[in-house]
Amino acid sequence: MFKKFTRDDISSRSNIKSSVQRSLRTRFVDQFPNIEEHIDEVVPKKSQLTQVKCQDRLSLYTADGELVFLQQHDDDLIPSLRLVHKLPKDTFPWVRVDRGAIKFILGGANIMCPGLTSAGAEMPVSYEKGQLVAIYAEGKEHALAIGRLEMSTDDITKLNKGIGVTVILFLGDGIWNLGPQI
Amino acid sequence: MIYCGVCTLPPEYCEFGGAHKRCKEWLEKNHADMFQKIYPVDGVAAGVSSLSVEKQEEIDRKVQKQVAREEAKAERELAKKLSSKILVKRIERNKRKHIIVVAGLEQIDVEMKKMAKTFASRFATGASVTKSPEGKDEIVIQGDVGEEVEEYLVAYLSKEGLSDIKVELVEDKKRKK
Structure with a gap:
């Protein structure tokens, strides 16, 4: 789906509100219940997620510059491959x-x-x-x-x-x- | 989590990346224990060792072919890199005014926008990143500062250890629009 994705497709990046971050967090746990015990490693409570907006209403969410998950339109959150590698x-x-x-x-x-x-x-x-x-x-x-x-x-x-x-x-x-x- | 320094994939997937040979060398040098695990001494790799002799030979041939192709490709790239140069073009805007276009900067690893900003503040002129008709990024500097730019670039390249890239200042009569 993102075979041809490049840096040029990124349009803006901004820090997200903590309330939005909380809702994303709960949504991610809802989607993947097994992640609950690791969620504090993935998205620490006090951390700041950054939303990187791209073309075609695609949003990448990063913590400390590392991609955590992405979302297209308002669909499911898709975990990044590097995140999957880190967890059991x-x-x-x-x-x-x-x-x-x-x-x-x-x-x-x-x-x-x-x-x-x-x-x-x-x-x-x-x-x-x-x-x-x-x-x-x-x-x-x-x-x-x-x-x-x-x-x-x-x-x-x-x-x-x-x-x-x-x-x-x-x-x-x-x-x-x-x-x-x- | 370790990723291959050559093809960025997890090392077990290196065989599917384009540069298997270089990946192997990298892994052997940097993570010897992992190398042992993925490429055991007996058999090419786990999973193919039980093949017949004919098949094995065929695979070997294919691998050799691929390696040769990769090497040729690497050589070509190197030659291209050596022969490449950065062009500083001085373009006439109207009779006594000129603008400077720096093309070919994409071969050195710099952020174009930052570079443009540096030029702008250094020479106290406007500088911006634009796309050339060929679709490549170049820096356009408003002001007749060709020689200064050349000097700066040469100094910058030698500082970065890239002094084999040449910088050339050329006079460009006019650009058709």
Whole structure:
């Protein structure tokens, strides 16, 4: 989704109000209940988040220059890949793809169902359509992408055809290439 | 969390980045323990070691090809960097007045806007960042300060250790608009 994102797409940055920050915080915890015990590391109570506004109504939220999560329009908050790397694996819902899919994901492709159902892949919990998931890979320790389920996990197993997960963020996309400090 | 210093990905994904060879060298030098884990001595990498000899050979060939391609690319980039120069253009605005355009600054790692600001306060003139017709950023300085700019840039480059980049002052008759 952000394959071509560059610094030129950033239009403004501003510190956000503490009340807005509080509501974002609760929203993030609502979305990912497992993060509750880590939330103070992610967004410390006394910290100051910065909103970086970009084109197409995309907002990046950063703490000390590090991207924490992003939001398009008023949709779900999407955790950044560097944040996912920092926290334990079970903090976010996840799926695992087989080895063959890695190279396509890192090229920016969406994930096709067979990549999620073959031997090296795993979907540990069943999720509904629209769920945000961290994407791990066979034989690898860290997440390589963040995506949204295009159909429920049951349908993925049943149909086994077409796009299963749309990839939002992946290693080496425009947002990743902004660097650790934005 | 460690990220590769060459391709910025977590080291286990280096093999999918463009510069696997350089990544490996970097990891071996900086994080030897991690290198051991990801690239064990026996077998190319975990997961491919059980392949047949033919397949292994094929993979080796492919890897060699890719490495050659990468090296050629790195060499080209280096040559390009060496031959590149910063152009300081003196453009006539009307008979006795001139403006200075600094082009080619994108090859050194500076923030254009800051640089323009420095010029502006240093030479007490207006300076701004504009896009050239080719879509590249350049700094336009209002005022006939070509030689000073050249001097400043040469000093700046030698301070940054980039003295192999040349600075050239050229006279530009007029710019068609």
